Amino acid sequence: MLWILLLGFLVMQLFGWLFAKGLLWLLPHNLSRTTRRAVWMLVFGIGNGLFFILFFHLSSILFRLFTLWLVVVLYGVLTILAVWSAGQLLRLKWPPERTLTARRVLAAGLFFGLFALSLYNAYTPVVRYYAVRIGKPLDKPVRIGVASDLHLGVLFGSRQIDELVRIMQRERVDIILLPGDLMDDDTEAYNMEHMQPYLQRLRAPLGVYATLGNHDLFGHQAEIAATLQEAGITVLHDNAANVDNRFWVLGRPDEMDVHRADTADLLKQIDTARPVFLLDHRPTSITRHEQLPIDIQVSGHVHNGQIFPGNLVVKLLNVLSYGYEARGRGHYFVTSGYGFWGIPLRLGSQSEVVVIDASGE
Template sequence: METRYYIIFAVIILTLQVFLVLFHYTLRWLLQDKFSPKTLFRISLCLGIAANAFILSNIFFRLYHNFRLNALILVILYFIALIGFMAFVLFHVGKIWLRREKLNHVLRILYFPALIGLFGLSLYNAYTPVVHHYQIRLDKPMQPLRIGVASDFHLGKYFGGKQMDELADIFRREKVDLILLPGDIMDDNVDAYLAEKMQSHLAKLQAPLGVYATLGNHDFFGDERRIENEVRKTGIHLLMDEAVQVDGKFTIIGRNDDLVPNRPSAKTLLRGVDTRLPVFLMDHRPTDIWEHSRLPIDIQVSGHTHKGQIFPANLLTYMMYPLNYGFKQINGVNFFVTSGYGFWGVPMRLASQSEVLILDVRGTN
């Protein structure tokens, strides 16, 4: 098993212990009238042993394909603890005005509807895309251009043909001239993609000036050759550390993810590129933003971060990347990082939502 899986499981185990402690206190608060503290402790202990045994068995028996189930266990415990923590805060704020017994009773009644609502909201955010529009002015001669951007499909068991049809409809309604897909098209492999016959759905992504894509980290987890072949079959122009000029109007550069050893820098890929024309860069991870801000690039589009996907992971991505989400202009270069159209792991998003970008780009004439 690869090292990255051991790191992931170590983080999962540590996080699980925190959530189990919070779960115990939440359970004790909810059921204190029905069970004794000793009984509630035994329930929490049995659940904790079962959860740890299940996840540890995945490590020792190399069942790392059960990652989604591990993640789902964590999310369920996290949501239970999160609503419990919110109730704790509301109790200590509300007791100023209401009697403690009455307030505690009301909060316990509202707990389960709030928990169900939180799960519903997270599913809604994962499967209901929002379209964000930006207007960009470049100091170069070019005709008005409308670019559609969508990243991080993670096409697999829980995100597939239906969502691609919806994305194609969005781009069609928005009347985009060009489509850019900056990476993580597949969710590690093409098994589900082939089994669910998604090729015809992905091929529906069309634009007058073409559809261009690059590969992300999840496209390089061992099945990159089949992923590359399947993407190209749909008519999508896959750029793997390549630059291409489109109709003499602008240049698109696509970088491989930095999982690829010794990948050329953006500066190297710019050699021979006519920078008098607009230059658009697709780079899956927004890690090299400061370096790219010193290059003759006009627009960079990235994904990867998912805006954390589930709060408070967005605080981590905020600390990890120069720009973890949104738009930022540095030295005249326009950087965009999208939260992504799909999701990774569990089909849930909290403080993050499925997203499509529409960039209206204008030049000096």
């Protein structure tokens, strides 16, 4: 863990240096030495100051501010690189003042455009469709709606739940699966914003099933599970539900729960001649699960990186970080999530609902 923090800190210094250099490149070149020093101190002071405060005093508000600052620096660096590259390609013979003005206008447009696109991606979910055929009898096809990582809280609440209800109704799903991180650490904002009546409207003919993710296990898991159950959602915690005598829905808590059961042991408790649909918040056990009689697994957690280049990083760290793969005996789905973590921004990913049409032999 310590080496990850150290690496992250060093990367932050590199991007801070690039950002400060880029800002000075966009500012008038006749700035005084004092002003230039102030730019450097401001860039490194904000980032490093928030980093060290968080290191000794973890706070959700400070964490969001720190994350937002990191995104400002990242988008600033991406913008400056894009503007510089455009200048190298076009090689316009403009006077220095006109060139500097063009740089600033283009940089401002790109920078705020990245934020606008990221905000749109975070709050405008798309529906991804898949159709799979499982290797077990299923009397008739099942349409499964999947929404992971809602992170219900201050920035994501009743309006987004209402939209999720409309999507599931429009898609006419038979069953809804919610594989973890439904709350943003606790139920405080959920209760203050009176989200319960909205979540109670999330219904499907064969039921709504959920399991707890890592953000549901930060000390408030009992309260979160009770809140979900009061909303009519079946919370699976190392157990399975027999759905209409047709198939099983099996749910595991996140691996943060050190007492969670092994999947193979859970499967011994049910008749696996019937189809088995598994909710497992993280996609970290796929290579083990593909050897087991699991027909469909749905996961989330990694948010498809949420913000570029995070999507590239999670792809390196996971067997399947996003999308769908048929592996071994089953079909595996990892969604980018319906909500977001921390700040309402997505770049290189988009909030989504997954709809799976499953048919049997």
